[in-house]
Amino acid sequence: MGKKVYLDNAATTPIDPEVIQAMTEVMQSEFGNPSSTHFFGRSAKGKLEQSRRTIAGLINAQPREIIFTSGGTEADNMALISSVKDLGVKRIITSGIEHHAVLHTIQACADADGIQIKLVKINEKGFIDLNHLQTLLEQSESQTLVSLMHANNEIGNLLPLKETADLCKKHNALFHTDTVQTMGHYPFDMGQLKIDFLTCGAHKLHGPKGVGFLFKRKNLNINPLTHGGSQEAGKRAGTENLYGIVGMAKALEIAYEQLDHHTAQIQNLKAYMIEELQKNFPDVQFNGGSAEHNRSLYTILNAQLPRTTKSEMLLFHLDIMGIATSGGSACSSGSNTGSHVLNALPLGESRPNIRFSFSKYNSHDDIDYTIQCLKKLYKQ
Numbered sequence: 001m002g003k004k005v006y007l008d009n010a011a012t013t014p015i016d017p018e019v020i021q022a023m024t025e026v027m028q029s030e031f032g033n034p035s036s037t038h039f040f041g042r043s044a045k046g047k048l049e050q051s052r053r054t055i056a057g058l059i060n061a062q063p064r065e066i067i068f069t070s071g072g073t074e075a076d077n078m079a080l081i082s083s084v085k086d087l088g089v090k091r092i093i094t095s096g097i098e099h100h101a102v103l104h105t106i107q108a109c110a111d112a113d114g115i116q117i118k119l120v121k122i123n124e125k126g127f128i129d130l131n132h133l134q135t136l137l138e139q140s141e142s143q144t145l146v147s148l149m150h151a152n153n154e155i156g157n158l159l160p161l162k163e164t165a166d167l168c169k170k171h172n173a174l175f176h177t178d179t180v181q182t183m184g185h186y187p188f189d190m191g192q193l194k195i196d197f198l199t200c201g202a203h204k205l206h207g208p209k210g211v212g213f214l215f216k217r218k219n220l221n222i223n224p225l226t227h228g229g230s231q232e233a234g235k236r237a238g239t240e241n242l243y244g245i246v247g248m249a250k251a252l253e254i255a256y257e258q259l260d261h262h263t264a265q266i267q268n269l270k271a272y273m274i275e276e277l278q279k280n281f282p283d284v285q286f287n288g289g290s291a292e293h294n295r296s297l298y299t300i301l302n303a304q305l306p307r308t309t310k311s312e313m314l315l316f317h318l319d320i321m322g323i324a325t326s327g328g329s330a331c332s333s334g335s336n337t338g339s340h341v342l343n344a345l346p347l348g349e350s351r352p353n354i355r356f357s358f359s360k361y362n363s364h365d366d367i368d369y370t371i372q373c374l375k376k377l378y379k380q
């Protein structure tokens, strides 16, 4: 098999072997249903609650503020739908470049419950206009929820989280932030941050797929969206994905143990990629704020490459050469409408856009190989 380079870590990440080990151990020893009162159930429940305490501890939340879900999408849905159904939200302020897990859910809330949607302006680089957010908040006459992602999954733009949360609180608005791309990559102190809802999907941080969590501030009383048993303190019915949850807790533990080291390593790789692209393709441009060191997520670089006869097929050719990247968001393949994020930016002439997204498992060698292949493709 030829060389394989995985640069699509914003779509999903490889599972850390230590996570696999932790999951395998519980698969082998903990088959009990955490809701059963006998020994097997109590033991499984112990692992479940230990995982909750671990996760809560890592973000300085309280264990009862963590609700396990099937991933980021469900957590986003729960935050938004519950806000409308249970917390009296009549107006949602969001941006046009949120993930579809947020935008489509908000639209569904508008269709079903007639809530008002307000889009906050973004500037030409895709950064949220906080002055406009303030104006929209000042105009609020009914209970408002602000839903803005911490880092955009396509262009990496970061939202100043504390400033945004403080602004929302000042205007008595609820604040939901999708941290699916940033959980485990930045520290979160929920004791300090005035965030009401925050979401995570474990597979973006070297954990398993199909599991995530919603942080929900403890004073907010929401009803379950799935009905049945009284799992998750009555907030989400259904037997818990114990193996996934244990894996997620382990993945988050590793991420925060090694945070400084991996941040520096990945930041360095991204800087190297920028440098190499600029050296070899002088008119390369970077979409959104993805090349801005302090204002973008260090795992994502969205580049606009020169036009070539292969423009349409660039990703395909890279794939043939063993390099996995993405054109926009790969979260829902099969859509051919182009990226709603890139479409919202003034990108000028149509050129091939590639999202390179990195993880702790990438090396300089991966970047060298990618540049070498790109050069080959542009020469042909």
Ligand SMILES: Cc1ncc(COP(=O)(O)O)c(C=O)c1O
Residues within 6 Å of the ligand: 010, 011, 070, 071, 072, 073, 074, 076, 099, 101, 149, 151, 152, 153, 178, 180, 181, 200, 201, 202, 203, 212, 331
């Ligand atoms: C920003 C963002 N939010 C939500 C999701 C959905 O998360 P999940 O795949 O865990 O459902 C993704 C990616 O898939 C994402 O990048």
